[in-house]
Amino acid sequence: MAAIKRYFRSPAAVAGLILLAIVIAMAISASFLYPRDPLALAGRPLLWPLANPRFPLGTDNSGRDIAAQIFYGARISLLIGGVATAIAILIGILVGAVAGFYGGWIDNVLMRITEAFQTLPNFLLLLVLVAVFGSTLTTVTIAVGVVSWPAPARLTRAEFLSLRNREFVQAGRILGMRDLQLIFSEILPNALPPVIVYASVVMAVAILLESALAFLHLSDPNVASWGNLIGLGRDVLRVQWYVSAIPGIAILITVLAVSLVGQGLNDALNPRLKRR
Amino acid sequence: MSGTAAILSIEGLSVRLPAGADRSHALKDVSLSVAADEILCIVGESGSGKSMLANAIMRLLPNEVTIDGGRMIFEASDLGAASEAEMRKHRGADIAMIFQEPMTALNPLRTIGDQIAEVFSVHTDLSRAEITGRVLALLADVRIPDPNAAAKAYPHELSGGQRQRAVIAMALALDPKLLIADEPTTALDVTTQAQILKLIRELQQRRRTAVLFITHDFGVVAEIADRVVVMQQGRIVEQGPAAEVLDHPQAPYTRQLIAAVPPLDAPPARKLSQDHILTISNVSKTYRTGGFLGRRARVTRAVNDVSLTLPRGATLGIVGESGSGKSTLARCLVRLIDPDQGSIMLLGKDFVTMPRGKLREETRHIQMVFQDPFASLNPRHKAVELVAQGPIIHGTPRARAIAEAKELFALVGLDPSAADRFPHEFSGGQRQRIGLARALALKPAVLVADEPVSALDVSVQAQVLELLADLRARLGLSIVFITHDLRVAAQICDLVAVMKDGVIVEQGLAGETFANPQHPYTRALLASVPGGAFARHHATEPA
Numbered sequence: 036m037a038a039i040k041r042y043f044r045s046p047a048a049v050a051g052l053i054l055l056a057i058v059i060a061m062a063i064s065a066s067f068l069y070p071r072d073p074l075a076l077a078g079r080p081l082l083w084p085l086a087n088p089r090f091p092l093g094t095d096n097s098g099r100d101i102a103a104q105i106f107y108g109a110r111i112s113l114l115i116g117g118v119a120t121a122i123a124i125l126i127g128i129l130v131g132a133v134a135g136f137y138g139g140w141i142d143n144v145l146m147r148i149t150e151a152f153q154t155l156p157n158f159l160l161l162l163v164l165v166a167v168f169g170s171t172l173t174t175v176t177i178a179v180g181v182v183s184w185p186a187p188a189r190l191t192r193a194e195f196l197s198l199r200n201r202e203f204v205q206a207g208r209i210l211g212m213r214d215l216q217l218i219f220s221e222i223l224p225n226a227l228p229p230v231i232v233y234a235s236v237v238m239a240v241a242i243l244l245e246s247a248l249a250f251l252h253l254s255d256p257n258v259a260s261w262g263n264l265i266g267l268g269r270d271v272l273r274v275q276w277y278v279s280a281i282p283g284i285a286i287l288i289t290v291l292a293v294s295l296v297g298q299g300l301n302d303a304l305n306p307r308l309k310r311r
Numbered sequence: 312m313s314g315t316a317a318i319l320s321i322e323g324l325s326v327r328l329p330a331g332a333d334r335s336h337a338l339k340d341v342s343l344s345v346a347a348d349e350i351l352c353i354v355g356e357s358g359s360g361k362s363m364l365a366n367a368i369m370r371l372l373p374n375e376v377t378i379d380g381g382r383m384i385f386e387a388s389d390l391g392a393a394s395e396a397e398m399r400k401h402r403g404a405d406i407a408m409i410f411q412e413p414m415t416a417l418n419p420l421r422t423i424g425d426q427i428a429e430v431f432s433v434h435t436d437l438s439r440a441e442i443t444g445r446v447l448a449l450l451a452d453v454r455i456p457d458p459n460a461a462a463k464a465y466p467h468e469l470s471g472g473q474r475q476r477a478v479i480a481m482a483l484a485l486d487p488k489l490l491i492a493d494e495p496t497t498a499l500d501v502t503t504q505a506q507i508l509k510l511i512r513e514l515q516q517r518r519r520t521a522v523l524f525i526t527h528d529f530g531v532v533a534e535i536a537d538r539v540v541v542m543q544q545g546r547i548v549e550q551g552p553a554a555e556v557l558d559h560p561q562a563p564y565t566r567q568l569i570a571a572v573p574p575l576d577a578p579p580a581r582k583l584s585q586d587h588i589l590t591i592s593n594v595s596k597t598y599r600t601g602g603f604l605g606r607r608a609r610v611t612r613a614v615n616d617v618s619l620t621l622p623r624g625a626t627l628g629i630v631g632e633s634g635s636g637k638s639t640l641a642r643c644l645v646r647l648i649d650p651d652q653g654s655i656m657l658l659g660k661d662f663v664t665m666p667r668g669k670l671r672e673e674t675r676h677i678q679m680v681f682q683d684p685f686a687s688l689n690p691r692h693k694a695v696e697l698v699a700q701g702p703i704i705h706g707t708p709r710a711r712a713i714a715e716a717k718e719l720f721a722l723v724g725l726d727p728s729a730a731d732r733f734p735h736e737f738s739g740g741q742r743q744r745i746g747l748a749r750a751l752a753l754k755p756a757v758l759v760a761d762e763p764v765s766a767l768d769v770s771v772q773a774q775v776l777e778l779l780a781d782l783r784a785r786l787g788l789s790i791v792f793i794t795h796d797l798r799v800a801a802q803i804c805d806l807v808a809v810m811k812d813g814v815i816v817e818q819g820l821a822g823e824t825f826a827n828p829q830h831p832y833t834r835a836l837l838a839s840v841p842g843g844a845f846a847r848h849h850a851t852e853p854a
Binding site: 201202203205206207208209210211212213216221224225 | 682700
């Protein structure tokens, strides 16, 4: 396919894909490399990296292996990033498609709701949701998804607005298509590329949101996540800064990888825009 | 040609396209000259390189496109070798250009007067008052009614024709020696086109400016050209004085192009059925805008009390200019737009009052072909799926619908083995055939064709019209044919209705209406057809 070829022509996009592959490999290999519970006590607390060959990245303030937590944390970050993004994009596409396709008062109502969500600071809303529904992994993931849908919704709506009066949609209507078929089989495939590209932004933000929650000790404490580790390191930040810095770098690399892939996708799907 | 010296002479110009384009050179070995005091028409179909030539002269080529041979001598200097700074001095002052779409050539946020004044303030040291005087004189020169008001107007407040006049005024501001006009009338209505052509001719004679006029329309050539250059695939196939090229074309390609121009005379009338398949009575559609917080509401009667009948097997042409309501009427017929009142009786059922659910079933009896061959096909579906879609929706099993779609491909003159390709792999004419096959797949009683050939090159246009006539004869189709082009209407329609401002001003048999128009507007339309005399007399020659 031409789009795939174009993707691999960009070094930044390929680098992003490699980084992402590394993070995914870490997530997959976690249970082979570290069969023990990553949250179990492993050795002396606050060992510096490379001080003990058993703990290449050192241990945290409770004596747990940081390397193991980084590997298992990749799972959590990818899980939250992936599922929350799927939720956000799904809600966004549904709301945006219906609003853009029908227009009129339906559009008005849906867009006012979307704006209400958008004007509230994301993180504040997330805090409220977590405070109300508790901070298990499931609720955190859903909550991150639920606060991230307005932007994809607006994007989908804009695409639908420009596509809904195209002649091929009118042709479908004259052939006797129902609205659902017009929305999902005629318009949506044409509206999707920018939304898919935007999904990478949503994913990066979702990973950051979870880490921010964990930093405030508000994420699920029973899983090994990068955010939890940063939150833990907060107490010893001035001396044993590596406890926070190592998971911080992991987050940085993952978010960078996701956005490079997103940018690469964008250039591959819209080749004309790039040349200008 | 008046024998004056050439102001621009191009010798062996070649322009290279980037790798991966459909040919290596946009222009290959092009030699021509424009004399001061003449209008040279460059005519060719899309992809012939005619616009590329204009851009090459202005040195406004896209980044990867390069001049790789030849010279362009303008007043003893070679434009091909000129530096960017030298070119900036030539552009606007010595060589000016006007484009097809006047709206995009103007800045929507500034007034017309302001934009013309800018030309003077950039290139001259005139005082403010002098500039204002010059601007008004120019606007008067291009015959804009009320130059004072026009100078204060924003582009969207003027009509298309007035905008093009403003653009011409801007181009002529510095008395250029050469004016390049790239399809300047293509986006305009015929009556406006006729006025703009007259204006360009008049200005050219008064100011003695050389004009390089690019067009695809031989009618326009007949109207305006002193000399003609015919281009095909980046090469010049023929050039000479206008009368000679039009009346005695030498190159086979030129002959083919001229033969494809639809003549204005209608072919002999066919016998029409007494049985009316479609009856439109008193249909109206009114749009209301504004009327909020003291702003005055604007009421547009897009379709106003229109009544028409279509005999079985006949073709009814609805002709009119943009804004006449002809497209709104077409969309009312297929209920893409709900009419406010009136009735549309098809096969004994009234389409206007039909509820949505019932309409989805009945719509198979009346299908539509659209204008834009690129926008009317969903780029994400294969051609065969597009054609089979309709029957599948109406209950035909998928396998059978696909098989029938392939048969339709052959019927509309496409290779059935190309059925699995995506729309972007077809040319404009082929796409229009796919659109036609899609409409025919439901075996409709009536076909509504909304400007089906307007976006096509004239040779392709002739082929598609031929196909329509052939299908009409074979399948007994009844067609409502919407067009702005009277020449096309004359070719295919049995009956015509002329629309203006939402009202049918005249209707009747095509031959009679064109030969003996009753309404002044119809007469004005006929008189505006570019190269009217040419269109009539070339029709009498054997094709």
